[in-house]
Amino acid sequence: MKHISYSIDNYVPTKEVSLNILDNFLTVVRGYQVFTVLKTVNKGKPIFLKYHLDRVLDNAQSMNMIVSQTRDEIENIIENTLQQNNFDNGECNLLILLAGTKPTDTSGLMTNMPVNLFVITTPIKEITTSYQQGVSLGFFDYRKSDSELKTPFTYFGGLKAQHALVRNGECDEALYTCDNIVLEGTTFSFFCVLNDNTILTSPADGKILKSVTRKVVLQLLEKNKYNFIERALTKKEVMNCKEAFIASSNRDIIPVKSIEGKVLFKNDSMGLITKAITKLYQDCISRL
16 A cells, blocks of 8 residues: 655655755754654544644644644645545554744744644554563653653653663563652553452643543543542552553553563453453444
8 A cells, every 4th residue: 555645735655755854953853843643444534533633732832833724724634645545455554743844043942933744644553463462561760751742852761661671572561650650651551450440540640641542541431430540550559450451542452461570361361351441442443
């Protein structure tokens, strides 16, 4: 499948999308950009697009970005981009990027120019069978600055965690911890299930990303009358949980098979609550 993307003012093959360093100095050198990533289902329907646009535009406002397009215009560009692609043979991932251009101050840190808009389509990442059967997690002591922003500099800790834990084969994914509190994963939200079936997840109180998938999962838990609490999670209670799962926009819900070497389940026998919530989520996106 040949993927077509929107690059500033043109529709071009995704492989031809590029950034000129001088024209996009603030993005390439300073990391002045915000973005969101989602996937399509049911032959090109973007999942939870409203929520993704809410967040990326809020992030842009927080970064004092000048966005020349209205929200309606951005939605139309996204729709037109997707119409340029053929979904008969599969879905795609969608990157919506607002990228800084040239600085207008002497320090090269600020601009009064509008950001550039990119809508990038790429092949959807297929989750391997072994990954679907459960991931192993390890703790990594790190707290992101400006955690509510989805921007390059908030992923520095993730790079460090991947090199420290995942590359060395200690686990499949890393969980951020700070002051004995478990926060979130490098690219995902984290949920755990206590012995009394209460589902816990960290609050979106400025210490974690306001994840779209997390938001949808919480809505599903409330609608289906699960007992859940948003509060700080200690390492001890996470290590003593009976089930856990991670959630992200391009991977959906994945069960956790072990945390810091402690096995939660073996083979394909994921917990009943995780299995039920996975089904609820899959049913939700299948109806989009």
